[in-house]
Amino acid sequence: MTRRRRRRPGDALAPYLMILPGWLWLAAFFVTPVIVMVSLSLQTGNFIDGFRQTFHFGTYADVVRTYHVQLVRSLVYGAAATAACAVVGYPVAYWIAFRAGRHKSVFLFLLLLPFFVSFVIRTQSWNVVLADHGVLLGPLKDVGLLPAGFHLLATPYAVIGGLTYNFLPFMVLPVYVALERVDPKVIEASTDLYVTEAPAGPRARRAPRRPALTVYTVLVLVWLLLPIAVMILFGFNDTGSKVNFTWQGFTLDWYRHLFAIPNLTSALVNSLTIALVVAVVATLLGTPIGLALGRHRFRGRGSVDLLMFAAIAAPEIALGAALLSLFIVLGVPRGYWTVVIAHVAFCIPYVAITVRARMAGHDPTLEEAARDLGAGPWTAFRLVTLPMLLPGVASGALLCFALSVDDYVITSFNAGRTVTFPLWVYSASRTGVPPQVNVMGTLIFAGGLIIAGANVLFSRRRAA
Known part of the structure; x- marks a missing residue:
């Protein structure tokens, strides 16, 4: 006989409170930009006389x-x-x-x-x-x-x-x-x-x-x-x-002169710091959404699923153009922080889905048993659910970091004068990409391997 989970005071409100911060971010920087872009596409006029909303x-x-x-x-x-x-x-x-x-x-x-x-x-x-x-x-x-x-x-x-x-x-x-x-x-x-x-x-x-x-x-x-x-x-x-393009011999000179190109070094620093901020913010906003979708049944759950799917399925060029339209309409100067805003918007769903997948293998009766034994909601979550979620949360954060460092299309629309690593590499590809780019890419790859490997070992130790 399956034990039915008791509903406690506040259970009905909990999923909405968990979803709210991430939902507000996506509403502001995904749904609203799309609406603004569609609205602008239906205007008529010119740059001299201005544009009017005519639904043309x-x-x-x-x-x-x-x-x-x-x-x-x-x-x-x-x-x-x-x-x-x-x-x-x-x-x-x-x-x-x-x-x-x-x-x-x-x-x-x-x-x-x-x-x-x-x-x-x-x-x-x-x-x-x-x-x-x-x-x-x-x-x-x-x-x-x-x-x-x-x-x-x-x-x-x-x-x-x-x-x-x-x-x-x-x-x-x-x-x-x-x-x-x-x-x-x-x-x-x-x-x-x-x-x-x-x-x-x-x-x-x-x-x-x-x-x-x-x-x-x-x-x-x-x-x-x-x-x-x-x-x-x-x-x-x-x-x-x-x-x-052609192999001409072995050398370690490019590792010795890794930072010999100042503009490339600055672009790499921009990409890494943006990715770090994005990983932290997107993880904080996406984890509660994944947790709510994985453990709660609530009215509007299908709409949240649809929003997550739409944010992932939206073409990057459309999302980049939509955010550009929003920033222009609001008069927001494009630069470092507009890139962060854009990257967080498309990373939140990836964290939510990763955490939700991790929740699929979680037995909810474990936390319920902890609460029956006298633990409060936060204590039960901290000691029972959170340790089980940590590998999924870490995976989502690492995925956000990788997606942010990797992004070119959305960044190109919203970077302004800020140059990131992919933007620099693409502009250099027209005349020739220096070997330092390969070295930097190798070091980023090695760093990602180390972090991912540590996450896998941590997961296995907890499972053991």
């Missing part, structure tokens, strides 16, 4: 007529990348869920490693790999396996491949979570029905081995980690110019 929908038709080629191309590339992520990602998620055994956390960690390296640096690494005479195509052309005029960069295949690479972890993770919830007995039953001629004995009920699926998963992980390896390797490249 003809602007949308003008945009479609003028930019229909770009719109269709974006939709086609997006659909192709989504299909590729599904096709490539599902076998990986299946293998991790049902074949990785006690090493699941290791493979999930490998899957998330690209998040510890800036998106711009990973893209630059792919430029090194796929350049006409780069580390991949160059040797193949030299031995005659590819024609001299063959190229991949600046083609639809490269664009779709890049989109697939960047978004593949976002496909694998939710599919893995869904597969984890499948009852193992269902899988065992389907295996028994499939293996009709298996020999008798203790091996008869074992699932058939899938070495090909194991090899496939390893190859996908190698593909995800290849740009990181290139980034680390070319941090030691003894190049004599800003063009860091």
